[in-house]
Amino acid sequence: MIHTPLTKILVFDSGLGGLTILQALQKKLPSCEYVYASDNEAFPYGTKSAEFLITRVQRVLQVLIDKTQPHIIVVACNTASTLVLPHIRRHFAIPIVGVVPAIKPAAQQSTTKVIGLLGTPGTVARGYTKGLIEEFAKDCKVISVGSAELVILAEEALRGFTPTQAVLHSLLKPLFDAPQLDTIVLACTHFPLIKKNLSDASPREVNWIDSSEAIARRVSALLDNQALAKIGPQGNGSTAIFTAQNTDTNSLSDVLNSFSLARTEYIQV
Numbered sequence: 001m002i003h004t005p006l007t008k009i010l011v012f013d014s015g016l017g018g019l020t021i022l023q024a025l026q027k028k029l030p031s032c033e034y035v036y037a038s039d040n041e042a043f044p045y046g047t048k049s050a051e052f053l054i055t056r057v058q059r060v061l062q063v064l065i066d067k068t069q070p071h072i073i074v075v076a077c078n079t080a081s082t083l084v085l086p087h088i089r090r091h092f093a094i095p096i097v098g099v100v101p102a103i104k105p106a107a108q109q110s111t112t113k114v115i116g117l118l119g120t121p122g123t124v125a126r127g128y129t130k131g132l133i134e135e136f137a138k139d140c141k142v143i144s145v146g147s148a149e150l151v152i153l154a155e156e157a158l159r160g161f162t163p164t165q166a167v168l169h170s171l172l173k174p175l176f177d178a179p180q181l182d183t184i185v186l187a188c189t190h191f192p193l194i195k196k197n198l199s200d201a202s203p204r205e206v207n208w209i210d211s212s213e214a215i216a217r218r219v220s221a222l223l224d225n226q227a228l229a230k231i232g233p234q235g236n237g238s239t240a241i242f243t244a245q246n247t248d249t250n251s252l253s254d255v256l257n258s259f260s261l262a263r264t265e266y267i268q269v
Contacts, residue, residue: 008035019189021074023259024215025074028220034261045120046121049200059082060269065094071091074097078189099189101117103115112182114140116181117143117144124187145172168200176203194209
């Protein structure tokens with residue numbers, strides 16, 4: 001199937017980490033129209049309570065759906081996906097794809113069966129994540145590190161502030177204290193933004209795994225199966241939407257343009 005601009009995909013995250021998912025989608029499905037939505041008013045999600053996130057995500061998505069009328073939604077946030085997917089799938093009829101830690105491929109690819117899980121505090125502590133480990137990595141030793149600081153560093157990197165190797169080395173140390181570790185799951189969509197920095201700060205070479213390409217394949221399959229490209233209004237380009245306007249969002253035009261997000265809009269939630 002040729003995916004025409006009639007197909008509108010909403011990519012949603014608390015900050016800018018979901019741009020890594022957007023990039024993979026754009027590569028896989030270049031003819032679709034994209035809306036990238038950041039709930040920057042509530043950023044970061046990784047430190048918020050479960051009750052707050054369930055209510056917040058559902059409310060923000062309702063406003064976004066009413067405004068943009070997407071054909072499919074990608075919740076490009078591990079923290080939100082590991083918690084809110086059952087709730088929002090019951091509430092909304094639109095197909096929703098979540099991003100969860102790539103534990104299964106990591107366990108399959110690891111030679112030593114010692115893998116690291118690098119995510120937000122919420123993601124690594126979530127029962128959903130522990131269930132993935134139990135189901136797909138039972139034969140592995142999984143070392144989990146939750147860092148809210150790393151999310152901030154990744155966001156700052158997009159704005160030109162490169163994290164120092166010393167800081168990254170300190171954050172990674174609990175993983176590399178395991179001498180047999182050979183694979184690290186980037187269980188936050190922000191972290192691939194600084195994968196090279198993380199690799200440079202690592203004491204040895206490991207395999208870094210994230211979910212972006214798998215998510216793009218999943219979305220493509222859903223579009224094919226449901227023929228979603230055949231419905232909806234004619235698209236006219238891609239848009240970035242934020243829940244708060246401030247000097248920071250006003251300075252992001254170059255970054256957003258690099259992801260083909262030509263317009264910036266704001267919503268009130």
